[in-house]
Amino acid sequence: MSTASPDLVLSTAPFVREGATTPRIMAEVLGAALLVTLAACWNFGIGALLTVASATAGAAGTEWLFSRSETPSRLRDYSALTTGVLLGLTLPPSMPLWMAFVGGAAGIGIGKLIWGGLGQNLFNPALVGRAFLQAAFPTAITTWSPPVEPGGIFSLPKSLLAAPFSSAAVDAVSTATPLGLAKFESQIAAIGPLFIGNISGSLGETSAALLLLCGIWLGARRIFDWRLPVSTLLSVAVLSGILHYLSPESTPPPLFMLFSGGLFFGAVFMVTDPVTTPTTPRGAWLFGIGVGVLVVLIRLYGGLPEGVMYAILLMNAVTPHLNRLTQRRPFGV
């Protein structure tokens, strides 16, 4: 026959694929997180960028160190970078940079690599990093500096550049977060600033409005399972609504619970980590509800003013069980 077969390639079906790839998914989350980083710079000054960069350097450096021999580099899947940036955004402004670096290294090292790398870890690596810092540097991670004055974007808090293991004095100007005020002083902040974000808190958590936009964007592009953040926020709103209705004096209103602290940040960037959350649709609902209930319980009845980190880590721990519990009935069975 005249048609000489060209070098045809053999492979198995399917021969078409959907567009999203794992690096692409990570990159889109990373992009949204960088947007939040920009907002943090506007709110807390250029130091926010340095904190995020340090945490990312710690995370990416650790990933690189333990996968040097692999080509192409594992950094190419963007997951370690994403972990680093997200960790950085959960830290308070003016936390010494070297601590942020250590947090990034701990997050990737203890949170991901020892489990077997991407996809194998039980706990959210960024939150493992943060939990490590909470245990190691309890003062530094609960010292909140207020948003910078207009024009003060380029001023750096002194404590940021403290040398490792020096007992550097924490910045003189410190303040309480809205959740701290609510817990210890029974003061409820106005909802408007909470939503817009010109308040004190961790770098990435202050603007519920921006986080909502990021969440809608990522959810609409099907980067994450929308059920996870929606069930988390819904369960916080419903449970705190009921409690507020029962005793309006002693519990804050649901809108305050929704927009304060790390809830929106956790709902958009942490609860949505595919690796550490259930794969089944019903499991996703249960996971979100569990996180919401734990957040409310810790905030209202626990010793800490904020509970998003522990709520998510605790639910991470039961994720395999949720997957097993929520297996679907196969077709025709």
Added chain:
Amino acid sequence: MSAAPALASRSRTFRGGVHPHEQKESTHALPIERMPFVSEYVLPLSQHIGAPSRAVVEVGEKVQRGQMIAAPAGFVSVALHAPVTGRVTAIGLRLHPNGRMMPSIVIATDPLDSQRVPEAQPVDPARLTAKEMVALVQNGGLVGLGGAAFPSHVKFQVPEGRQMQSAVINGCECEPYLTCDHRLMVERPETVVRGAEIIMAQIGAERGYIGIEDNKPDALAALRAVAPASIEVVSLKVKYPQGAEKLLIDAIFRKEVPAGGLPLDIAILVNSVATTAALADLVDRGIPLIERIVTVTGPAIARPRNLMVPLGTPLSAVIEHCGGLLPGAHQVVLGGPMMGMAQKSLEVPTIKGASGILCLDRKSAVPLREYACIRCGRCLEACPMRLNPTRLAHLARAEWVDELEAHQLMNCFECASCSFVCPSRIPLVQWLRMGKAMLRNRKESS
């Protein structure tokens, strides 16, 4: 006011599944053309599920177009017929599209013959007993033309004591790129309906249903114009794999075929529109299965077409007739892009199950870089059988056969929706195929 009828005519579908790009624009409006005869045809004795046919001609023998050249070898087996008038030049091993050397009959075309089918004997189905009808279909070489090539007569033999209720005709054509069923429905709707009536009479079903995805409004209209009251033309949502028979039944009747069972178990029989039309041609015109409609398409073919191709025509000749492969051609797939088979050589013949010849270029081919599973759960949402593909792939990798069975692996019909959505490009369906092979091996050895 108009809300009620809109609701009533809303397209139905199943749960799960995926939405690949349809890619049907380049051929869905092209009328079926006839592929010219070539000088040589290769007819593998195994073009269907079941025992290979048994050759009943000898080397050197002259054969007529439409003459039986191989007989069924058992009940789950069908006859094979000469696609041209000519001479048998060889009976031996030839390359099959499945990648193996398979026993085949080679026929050299008689260049002087007009290639008209000798007047075969049309039959009146009303005068045949059900048993005679089954034999007619088996000797007519009819198999499911949707791709699986399961012998049709086996399905037409209703076990004693069973009362069938519905005959479903599958016009979904949910595979991307393919348009051969679409063209058949638009150009020969009467034949499809006639075949449906023959099936209904044969199995004793009172109702017929023709399911068509709503991206083919012209096919829906053409069939609605000729369908009698006993046959309902059902509009279905465009979704892959809508054409899988269990999902088609689920969409039309909201009923699930039991796992491990057949549509027969809930008194339903499904056949594709192509098989149904071939049945009408066999009964009314006496023409056995000697040719089929093939969609030749894809970004790497010069002139995409819908062709009526005699069985046994080499892919190279069909591709040449369509202007040849374009520079940069990377893969040639027999069938659709979701479930078809890639070919290394174009010297393989067109077989009964070949619905398409898909020519892909480098750009449309799938990159092979694989990443770790991030447990995103997309494969679970895509799986129409509601299995857990990523878990099953994991178990298959570990060769944990008991667990594979416990996780209902045998319900997988390899639609490849899981591989299609996987962002880490894990060849999930390939692992599932291997897992199924492990289960089969264990069954055979025990």
